[in-house]
Amino acid sequence: MNLLATSALKSKGRRSQRGLLLAALFVVVGLVSAACYTGTGSYPVEVFSEMHYSQSFKAAEPPRLHPPLGSVPRNFRDGSDNGAELFAVNCSMCHGVTGKGNGTVLKALTIKYKYVPVMDPDLSSDAASSLSDEGIASLIRQGVNVMPSFSKLLTEEEIRLITQYVRTLQ
Ligand code: HEC
Numbered sequence: 001m002n003l004l005a006t007s008a009l010k011s012k013g014r015r016s017q018r019g020l021l022l023a024a025l026f027v028v029v030g031l032v033s034a035a036c037y038t039g040t041g042s043y044p045v046e047v048f049s050e051m052h053y054s055q056s057f058k059a060a061e062p063p064r065l066h067p068p069l070g071s072v073p074r075n076f077r078d079g080s081d082n083g084a085e086l087f088a089v090n091c092s093m094c095h096g097v098t099g100k101g102n103g104t105v106l107k108a109l110t111i112k113y114k115y116v117p118v119m120d121p122d123l124s125s126d127a128a129s130s131l132s133d134e135g136i137a138s139l140i141r142q143g144v145n146v147m148p149s150f151s152k153l154l155t156e157e158e159i160r161l162i163t164q165y166v167r168t169l170q
Contacts, residue, residue, distance in 0.1 A: 083165030086158055090150065099123035099169035109146060118145050129170040136163045 088097065094106040101121030109115040120127050131139070140159050143149035150159065 082158075083161035083168075086154070086162045087165045090154065091162065094147065095121055095123050099166065115146060123166050124170050128166075133163050133167070136166055
């Protein structure tokens with residue numbers, strides 16, 4: 001009886017040893033195949049491939065699909081009317097397409113949320129017209145109250161182009 005129990009224990013021990021060995025084998029095989037995987041990621045052993053390392057997102061690759069017609073353009077370098085485009089994308093939702101201060105977002109802020117602008121958002125107003133170019137540029141950089149700061153969103157060249165365009169609205 002005693003002998004039977006010890007042999008049963010022994011075989012149980014052997015079985016769990018075999019399980020451990022199998023698990024270790026799985027880990028080794030897993031690591032080796034992960035190391036062999038020629039992924040594009042920055043990790044030497046890439047176990048999980050991530051979306052931003054995926055081939056289709058290579059930075060220098062030209063876009064394969066044309067953007068849908070009428071979508072917001074991402075590239076302002078090839079048009080002659082860059083200031084107008086930049087204004088349309090960054091400012092018109094508040095200041096309106098013609099800069100009269102009647103954009104949809106600002107309308108919602110003033111009507112729905114009862115926001116009272118601290119300056120006249122009409123860019124053709126006397127107040128806005130009397131601003132210097134640098135005055136407009138620094139307002140764009142810093143923002144005013146609900147108007148966001150664009151210093152991290154636009155380059156100095158883009159701010160200059162927008163300022164020039166704002167001048168044509170006055
Ligand atoms: C979220 C809405 C919003 C956006 C986006 C926005 N503005 Fe404004 N802007 C305002 C409001 C509102 C004011 C008036 C000050 C206030 O109450 O915040 C203002 C003020 C100004 C003024 C001063 C006007 C004056 O009477 O002297 C200028 C110039 C201006 N914005 C230019 C721009 C330009 C250029 C852009 C785009 C790069 C822009 N804004 C983007 C809301 C916005």
